[in-house]
Amino acid sequence: MAITIRELAQALDAQGWGDLDLKVTGAAEPQATGPVGPEGGVIALAMSPKYATALQPGSMAILAEGMDPQAYGLKAAIFAPRPRLLMAGLTRAFDPGPDIAPGIHPTAVIDPSARLGEGAAVGPFVVIGADVTIGRGARIGPHVSIGRGSRLGDDVLLNAGVRIAHGVTAGHRLIVQSNAVIGGDGFSFVTPEESGIEEIRRTLGSRDAIKQQHWTRIHSLGGVEIGDDVEIGANSTIDRGTIRATRVGNGTKIDNLVMLGHNVTVGDDCLLCSQVGVAGSARIGNRVVLAGKVGVNDNIDVGDDVIAGGASKIFTRVPAGRVILGNPAVKMETQMEIQKAIRRLPRFAEQLARLQETVTRLLEKG
Structure with a gap:
């Protein structure tokens, strides 16, 4: 070219x-x-x-x-x-894009009830399930699988090895990098009696008698809903919801190795960097930036336009527009003061030791 x-x-x-x-x-x-x-x-x-x-x-x-x-x-x-x-x-x-030849490769397995839009390119060993709908101009790389009843918009690009489970809905111009998994079951289990985790949450750490417990699966009946112009990085995973769908808004960009748990809601135009983990039922607002290795606790709200610095751990609600950093995450300026204070600790310890020696000598003389 x-x-x-x-x-x-x-x-x-x-x-x-x-x-x-x-x-x-x-x-x-x-x-x-x-x-x-x-x-x-x-x-x-x-x-x-x-x-x-x-x-x-x-x-x-x-x-x-x-x-x-x-x-x-x-x-x-x-x-x-x-x-x-x-x-x-x-x-x-x-950018020439991935090497996916026009047309449908003879090794692809496509259910007769699936509907592919005009101009679709389907690579080797692709499996497309029953009642799947894919829009115009789709490019689907080798070894991709798309589960029953999923709906994908126009101009989607699914690179090699992408896994899209059943009941996933995505808008136009979706880009998914290799080996990402969209729509796997949520990690959701319950015990017949109160579990150790529930006990610790209730007591904030103290334990009664420790008992055996057995985990019972809570099945994931919801799907995943993805907006327009979303990109999802290699080896990232988005779990399906328990009852309602897990959702990702328009224009959001998700890096490699990102994990979104069941029932998570991510707003429009967010940026989620590598190794971000968002626990189940957390709600992320619009235009939020989560830098690398940020963790978000379950069932909390992160407001619009929040920026979280690298490796921050978010345990409580974050108001809109706030810039946060640290573990636990606090306002960035507060975290900087904390770091300054930590760097001073060795000097403070030396000063305290000298004061103790002085006091000891004075007491001995008195």
Whole structure:
């Protein structure tokens, strides 16, 4: 694939400079570029002066506004008013996507009652169950399975090994990375009498006589409902609800190795980073950001626009708009003061030891 600097600048809604007819065949870091030849070449991402120093004369680059392409000896450049947003457009332009051939592979097993929209591409060893509906332009990679009665919208992309259980509903433009599992049973069990967990919650730690207990499964009758423009990372899991559905709102992006428990509700345009775990029946608002390894307790509310720093552990309700950090999670400024105080503890201990020695000597003299 090759497009000209002029076409790329227009596609990115950005300003071009220099020889606008040069062909761009891909993108690279500044040190991996070289002079552009007759067949074109790669364009460098050099959107700050510290990266631009590695540019090769005669190459082409994407620069931040205000940078001087002549100073780097470039043949052509594109100016980025918002570099990372432009980078999103550039990578989209050159991403070929997964290698899924058009049509339905002969090894795919598709129930006669399933309905696939126009232009679907179905890879090898795919299994699609009864009464499944898939919209137009779907791309389904090898070894994907889709369970009975699930409904997927237009332009979905399911990469190799994705598992979608029965009764899952998803909107348009869903992207699921390899080996994610959507709609597995919730982890929900009960004992005939009060369990040790229930006792500890009631007593906050004290135990009576410890008794044998046996766990009985609570079956998951709900499904999973996913909005439009959702992305789900590799090896992530979303459990189905017990009675009502587990829900993920429009535009939410879920990283690799994320776990959403049964009955969880996640709002619109959230960002859930790797190793986030959300326990059953928690409610996450709109535009919430949970950084890596954040844990959310069951049955609590996290308000709209909350940002939780890495490894935070959220045990109680969080009001809308709050920035939190720590274990247990508190306001970020409070956590920073806590960390400062912890760093002072060795000095405080030394001071206390000296005071104790002083007091001891005074008492001995008295």
